[in-house]
Amino acid sequence: MSNAAAAESFGQFEGTSGYIASRSLIDAVNCSLALERPLLVKGEPGTGKTLLAHHVAEGLGMEMDSWHIKSTSKAEDGLYVYDTVQRLNDARFGDGNVGDIRSYIRLGPLGRVFSSEKRQVLLIDEIDKADLEFPNDILRELDEMQFTVMETGDEVKAKQRPMVIITSNNEKELPDAFLRRCVFHFIEFPDVDQMRDIVDVHHPQVEKALLEQVLTKFYWLREQKELRKKPSTSELIDWITALLRAGVNPRQLEAELPFMGALLKNEQDTKVISQYLDRDGKLPTSLDELKGPGRR
């Protein structure tokens, strides 16, 4: 099996005990590792995009650095920042080593990962938050894994090409040139069986009858078209935490939705569901009553 031998020659990700990854996700991660190309991960909020980077790092025994993108983030921030204001201030008051520009150059996340001795995982979180041009601005650096500090002429070159994981919430379209260079994965919303595994990782002690009720209500809520924001996995986990703390039993869950605030984060959504319950609207009591993907 020469194929298998080739596969052994680089680190392979196989998931971790704390993260349930589908086969297609594992394949995508390994593609990205083999090609040394960034992995772009999209998916509904709360499907574990950011978490993936942490667990890839854990699974491969690498260190992780992260760059959380904001609407004001600029590509240069990721490489390095030349703190001119500090230097100017020092010059005025005679502090610091003003003559040495290098002491005012601070490496950003990309710069740090490039200059690290070991191969690292870099998470570029929510890249769609930034300006439309942002992804194009970091193209070359991600391609060549090197850049020059203009002020000093120093080259920062990756000693080990880092594993770059980029997440996007789909708020903006990413440019084609950028997409071409990435390996892409879309995290689907987990089905009931996957969800059971995921809940098991976080709440191994939850009893079966309660879990059935919880999942039934959760997938029922996700089927309600009136909702503006569907509850996500992370909200389900929070909800179960609340239910367990309060010691709610499965019976109570059959006809009501305690701690609804953990699932619905929008006033209108809460209103829609409360009104439905006030009108004596029926809640399903088993997964078989659902029509959508909750049902097998």
Next chain:
Amino acid sequence: MVFLDFFYALRSAGLKSTLQEWRMLLTCLEKGLHKSTVEGFYHVARACLVKSESDFDTFDLVFADYFEGIEGAIELSPELLDWLANPKPAEELTPEELAALEHLDIEELMKKFQETLAEQEERHDGGSKWVGTGGKSPYGHGGTHPTGIRVGGGPGKRSAMKVYEDRQFSDYRTDVALDTRNVKLALRRLRQLTRTDGPEELDIDGTIDKTCKEAGEIELVFRPKRKNDVRLLLLMDVGGTMDPYFEPVSRLLTALHEERGLRDFQAYYFHNCVYERVYTSGRLLRSESMMTADLLRTYGERWKLMIVGDAAMHPSELNSARGNINFRNETETSGVSWLDRLQRHFDRSVWLNPDRPVEWAMSSTCRQISGMFPMYHLSVNGLEDGVKGLVGARPATIRPIMAPGSSRL
């Protein structure tokens, strides 16, 4: 290059996969990442070639078509098909036996299949080499080989090859109707950032430049914040033929109301066509209305005009001077003249039509109106294009304005 035509099939289905991505896939295959399984190949190919979940469904369709095509491409004798059509049940394999079965590359598999086919001369059931049913050979159907080729018949033991047939990604297609989030995403493009007036922010670069010029004496420079300069005027057709589209239209309206980025937003209603009055509510009451002439005076040409309507009506409702059927006529101006005035007045305008584009040509008024306004379908893609039409680069050609025979003002 066995799969190269797969790549071209993807491209002709409208995917924008490039050679660079194709080479990424080949590198992955060389490194054995597909683990020599079809499922692995499917995952790896999708990760390398497709960059948006909205294209997953198209990819699935092409994948299914391509690999189904393999069955058709091999010449199967009628006898062979006949043996396969009456399968014998497969014997259960122990895990050891399963593992012992050779895992093959699809190329190797195809080659071997054809070689085997060439050698085989009789019906065969339950063996491990020949094409037949109920066996452990990688070819045939109803068998238990993990990476096998299915030859005709329905699936028995579900193997990975069928993943793509579920079309589980069809919900992510973008040519379908709107949901609120999709609408919001499309509307995100409704931005023209300018620095005009409003609150100021510190201009760091300016401050540094200025301070350096002042020889280190810190001098703070401020400039106005960038902000969205788009003002949008929405005119909506309500009632009658628009009733079936209540849902998508109301989603669009909700999303526009919630869109905080717009500098200004106003919505008015009309029925069938715009005449001398537009209405501030969907009830179309005279007490809640505004003269269209006043509308043109109130909203300057820098407002962007978005009209939502099916543009389908009786030709006289559009073109005749007394075409307004529902309300007492006040002036003798045809609907088309009003539309023309709107179109000329506003710098940028689009028409969003909830009817499917194939239906547009069936209505003569729709054809006429689509000659006046750039018309887009009220779907995610259409809305995106429409928004681009409002803020993007200006289209090069100017459309013909007046329909023949309509009265001028």
